[in-house]
Amino acid sequence: xxxxxxxxxxxxxxxxxxxxxxxxxxxxxxxxxxxxxxxxxxxxxxxxxxxxxxxxxxxxxxxxxxxxxxxxxxxxxxxxxxxxxxxxxxxxxxxxxxxxxxxxxxxxxxxxxxxxxxxxxxxxxxxxxxxxxxxxxxxxxxxxxxxxxxxxxxxxxxxxxxxxxxxxxxxxxxxxxxxxxxxxxxxxxxxxxxxxxxxxxxxxxxxxxxxxxxxxxxxxxxxxxxxxxxxxxxxxxxxxxxxxxxxxxxxxxxxxxxxxxxxxxxxxxxxxxxxxxxxxxxxxxxxxxxxxxxxxxxxxxxxxxxxxxxxxxxxxxxxxxxxxxxxxxxxxxxxxxxxxxxxx
Amino acid sequence: xxxxxxxxxxxxxxxxxxxxxxxxxxxxxxxxxxxxxxxxxxxxxxxxxxxxxxxxxxxxxxxxxxxxxxxxxxxxxxxxxxxxxxxxxxxxxxxxxxxxxxxxxxxxxxxxxxxxxxxxxxxxxxxxxxxxxxxxxxxxxxxxxxxxxxxxxxxxxxxxxxxxxxxxxxxxxxxxxxxxxxxxxxxxxxxxxxxxxxxxxxxxxxxxxxxxxxxxxxxxxxxxxxxxxxxxxxxxxxxxxxxxxxxxxxxxxxxxxxxxxxxxxxxxxxxxxxxxxxxxxxxxxxxxxxxxxxxxxxxxxxxxxxxxxxxxxxxxxxxxxxxxxxxxxxxxxxxxxxxxxxxx
Numbered sequence: 001x002x003x004x005x006x007x008x009x010x011x012x013x014x015x016x017x018x019x020x021x022x023x024x025x026x027x028x029x030x031x032x033x034x035x036x037x038x039x040x041x042x043x044x045x046x047x048x049x050x051x052x053x054x055x056x057x058x059x060x061x062x063x064x065x066x067x068x069x070x071x072x073x074x075x076x077x078x079x080x081x082x083x084x085x086x087x088x089x090x091x092x093x094x095x096x097x098x099x100x101x102x103x104x105x106x107x108x109x110x111x112x113x114x115x116x117x118x119x120x121x122x123x124x125x126x127x128x129x130x131x132x133x134x135x136x137x138x139x140x141x142x143x144x145x146x147x148x149x150x151x152x153x154x155x156x157x158x159x160x161x162x163x164x165x166x167x168x169x170x171x172x173x174x175x176x177x178x179x180x181x182x183x184x185x186x187x188x189x190x191x192x193x194x195x196x197x198x199x200x201x202x203x204x205x206x207x208x209x210x211x212x213x214x215x216x217x218x219x220x221x222x223x224x225x226x227x228x229x230x231x232x233x234x235x236x237x238x239x240x241x242x243x244x245x246x247x248x249x250x251x252x253x254x255x256x257x258x259x260x261x262x263x264x265x266x267x268x269x270x271x272x273x274x275x276x277x278x279x280x281x282x283x284x285x286x287x288x289x290x291x292x293x294x295x296x297x298x299x300x301x302x303x304x305x306x307x308x309x310x311x312x313x314x315x316x317x318x319x320x321x322x323x324x325x326x327x328x329x330x331x332x333x334x335x336x337x338x339x340x341x342x343x344x
Numbered sequence: 345x346x347x348x349x350x351x352x353x354x355x356x357x358x359x360x361x362x363x364x365x366x367x368x369x370x371x372x373x374x375x376x377x378x379x380x381x382x383x384x385x386x387x388x389x390x391x392x393x394x395x396x397x398x399x400x401x402x403x404x405x406x407x408x409x410x411x412x413x414x415x416x417x418x419x420x421x422x423x424x425x426x427x428x429x430x431x432x433x434x435x436x437x438x439x440x441x442x443x444x445x446x447x448x449x450x451x452x453x454x455x456x457x458x459x460x461x462x463x464x465x466x467x468x469x470x471x472x473x474x475x476x477x478x479x480x481x482x483x484x485x486x487x488x489x490x491x492x493x494x495x496x497x498x499x500x501x502x503x504x505x506x507x508x509x510x511x512x513x514x515x516x517x518x519x520x521x522x523x524x525x526x527x528x529x530x531x532x533x534x535x536x537x538x539x540x541x542x543x544x545x546x547x548x549x550x551x552x553x554x555x556x557x558x559x560x561x562x563x564x565x566x567x568x569x570x571x572x573x574x575x576x577x578x579x580x581x582x583x584x585x586x587x588x589x590x591x592x593x594x595x596x597x598x599x600x601x602x603x604x605x606x607x608x609x610x611x612x613x614x615x616x617x618x619x620x621x622x623x624x625x626x627x628x629x630x631x632x633x634x635x636x637x638x639x640x641x642x643x644x645x646x647x648x649x650x651x652x653x654x655x656x657x658x659x660x661x662x663x664x665x666x667x668x669x670x671x672x673x674x675x676x677x678x679x680x681x682x683x684x685x686x687x688x
Contacts, residue, residue: 003347003365010605010626013529015539017389017605018626021347021365045361108664125469133664185357186669195359261354261361281625282354282362320452320477325530 004038005337007293008279008286010317012326019331020286022262024277024294027202029212034273035298036199037337043195044278045185049259049266051138052078052225053204056170057163058141059221063148068098069141074228075235076137078257082238083112083132090235091136098140098147105130106157107139107189114238135189137235142167142191159184159192168194173218175204188260198276201265205274209255209267226255226269242288242312246295249308254299262287268299285328288312293334348382349681351637352623352630354661356670363675364630366606368621368638371546373556378617379642380543381681387539388622389529393603393610395482396422396569397548400514401507402485403565407492412442413485418572419579420481422601426582427456427476434579435475438484442491449474450501451483451533458582479533481579486511486535503528503536512538517562519548532604542620545609549618553599553611570599570613586632586656590639593652598643606631612643629672632656637678 003021010018023038033040055077058064069077073094081087095101111118112132121128130136139156145163146153156163159181168179171194179194187193206212208226211219229236233247236257246256256266262279264287277294279287292312299305315328347365354362367382377384399421402408413421417438425431439445455462456476465472474480483500489507490497500507503525512523515538523538531537550556552570555563573580577591580601590600600610606623608631621638623631636656643649659672 012389012537012539013527015387015389015527015529017529017539019624021625043359045356045359106665108666110664122466123469125467183357183359185359185361186663186667188663188669190663190665190667193356195356195361280363281365281627281630283625283627286625319530319532319534320454321450321534322452323530323534325532 002039004280005333006331007037007334007337008289008328009331010286010326010328017326020283021280022278022287022290023198023280024275024290025199025202026273026275026294026298027199027206028273029203029206029210031203033199035338035340037339040199041197043183044198044201044263044276045193045195045261046201046265046276047187047193047259047261047263048080048135049257049263049276050171050201051080051257052208052222052229052255053171053174054138054167055141055225056174056218056221057145057166059217059224060170061145061148061166063144064221066148068144068147069094071228072232072235073137073141074225075232077141078225078229079137079236080134080243080258081137081235082114082241083117083128083134084114084238085117087137087235087238088129088131091131091140094140095143098143100143100153102130104143104153105133105136105139106155107133107135109133133189139189157190164192168192170218171204174207174214174222175200176207176213198278201276202274205255205265205267205276206272207274209269209274210272212272226267227252229255229257245308245311249305250299258284258288260284264288264291270300273298285315289315289328289330290334293330297335297338346383348624349677350675351381351678351681352633352672353675354630354670354672361670364627365624366622366631366634367542367624368619368634369543369546370617370619370638370642371543371550372617373547373550373554375547377543379682379684381683384543385541387527388542388545388607388620389537389539389605390545390609390620391531391537391603391605391607392424392479393601393607393620394515394545395424395601396552396566396573396599397515397518398482398511399485399569400518400562400565401489401510403561403568404514405489405492405510407488408565410492412488412491413438415572416576416579417481417485418569419576421485422569422573423481423580424478424587424602425481425579426458426585427461427472427478428458428582429461431481431579431582432473432475435480435484439487442484442487444487444497446474448487448497449477449480449483450499451477451479453477477533483533501534508536512536514562515548518551518558518566519544520551520557542622545620546618549599549609549611549620550616551618553613553618554616556616570611571596573599573601589652589655593649594643602628602632604628608632608635614644617642629659633659633672633674634678637674641679641682
């Protein structure tokens with residue numbers, strides 16, 4: 001297996017301490033590779049970066065038509081939220097609307113991603129609940145799917161449960177290839193996650209952005225999900241998070257979602273291009289530096305957008321006492337790594 | 345820069361999710377490369393993996409001869425401890441013996457590494473103190489150096505403070521080359537950390553293990569520090585940690601210490617070989633899988649040692665609900681990557 005290029009690096013003082021390799025693809029809805037770096041055919045686990053694809057099941061199941069969710073709840077279904085009060089209260093309210101509760105979630109509990117929310121729990125000597133799980137909005141959306149299908153929600157995280165079959169069918173429909181059991185893993189929140197070639201996810205996001213090649217209901221649902229993310233950036237992640245800042249800065253021009261282990265997926269909506277990016281070693285901050293390089297090279301930037309990218313291209317690393325010790329940054333050679341359509 | 349080989353990988357289900365590259369060197373006290381993988385000349389920040397080198401200043405300053413520390417406190421000076429009660433109480437006692445307190449530490453506070461210790465603090469709604477910092481034992485040792493030198497300890501973390509000069513001189517003496525300001529960074533606990541070629545640290549540990557090429561007082565001090573680590577493995581790290589298990593399993597045959605950002609250093613004491621290993625991307629669990637491969641190939645193993653290595657070669661990865669989702673493991677091609685003395 002040939003080595004993907006170094007796309008990001010972490011410095012300490014004047015020296016490089018860590019090096020991060022990766023691959024990236026920008027693809028249009030016809031499947032043409034607009035630009036690429038590294039191995040596009042290697043299967044990756046997309047993890048949370050494809051929550052908007054998974055949320056299509058809310059539409060295919062009829063949950064949306066039945067009025068089980070509103071736009072904010074669509075955003076939460078696409079979110080890796082930070083467990084702030086605005087997130088946990090909204091997910092709790094959706095569950096109540098479905099006649100369910102936190103006990104019906106099967107995602108497990110973890111400390112909230114947001115530091116202030118963690119501190120609040122600590123000061124109250126309270127343990128986190130499943131509502132604090134960054135995936136609780138997605139899981140509440142999956143429970144809405146079960147309700148719409150009129151089936152027992154219990155065990156909805158299982159690969160053979162009708163909810164996960166609905167989710168899997170939706171992803172297959174947009175990426176245009178089968179998700180096979182031999183490439184199935186279990187995600188952090190216990191649902192199945194399927195590996196597929198990097199470029200296939202970029203292709204799927206291009207089709208969601210344009211509707212090209214999709215059934216009308218999937219095309220319409222894709223727009224509504226991307227619009228929900230753009231309208232509620234804070235619900236997608238949380239205070240100061242890159243996804244929230246990017247969605248806020250780019251508005252309707254961008255769909256963007258990070259996933260665990262260094263995955264970034266989304267679409268340059270106005271251009272009709274989808275993208276997918278994976279840091280080989282799973283480092284998430286490194287993948288954000290790479291994403292900034294991708295967007296800088298291929299998105300149309302105003303000042304607001306450029307400012308967000310600058311912060312991601314040079315992320316200050318601080319030690320225990322808050323002293324700046326180095327930075328996670330885009331590798332200087334990044335821009336020279338692109339193979340463009342003209343160059344291929 | 346050529347790519348180091350993939351030495352460890354993280355799986356999810358039946359697929360590989362992340363790939364981790366790295367380099368490793370085993371060197372004897374004459375400087376001969378016994379075996380190696382990847383680029384040995386690339387400078388690395390050794391971070392906490394060289395705490396036993398830094399602790400030589402306890403001897404060169406006269407702190408040991410003045411009776412300021414005992415063997416357990418030597419072990420703590422070499423430790424990245426987990427903030428368990430046994431660690432924080434011992435460091436507090438050492439500080440009191442020096443006429444100092446937690447307030448004199450300049451390492452900063454962070455949550456204890458040990459999960460039970462974190463839970464205890466949370467249940468008491470207490471914030472962690474500087475004693476919980478994994479480096480507090482090293483810092484207490486540095487305060488002992490200041491006492492022995494008869495100087496004001498304040499600012500002892502600064503690069504120009506006599507304490508850090510003493511530490512730097514000791515490391516230079518064992519690795520046999522200068523630590524230069526242009527390669528200096530600030531460590532997580534705010535002291536200087538100097539990058540030097542990977543192989544130089546392996547060479548330094550070989551010299552510490554054998555005493556060859558060192559002044560007698562450094563040779564003797566090295567043995568005492570390695571013996572302290574072997575005698576008190578739990579003080580070096582904590583419950584269930586790989587360093588503690590390795591030191592416990594190998595006893596006096598091994599010196600082993602991990603460092604932040606995927607560094608492993610130590611010595612096969614009976615053979616007189618030092619080793620150094622760095623995961624390119626800074627992933628610490630991956631570096632432990634690589635270390636297991638190194639020790640399996642080059643150390644003499646009994647059943648107790650082999651068992652510890654098996655656990656490091658295949659580290660089960662669990663999700664939020666504790667479900668096994670994959671493993672961090674030594675790459676299958678690892679053993680074929682070695683270049684041995686005969687082969688060079």
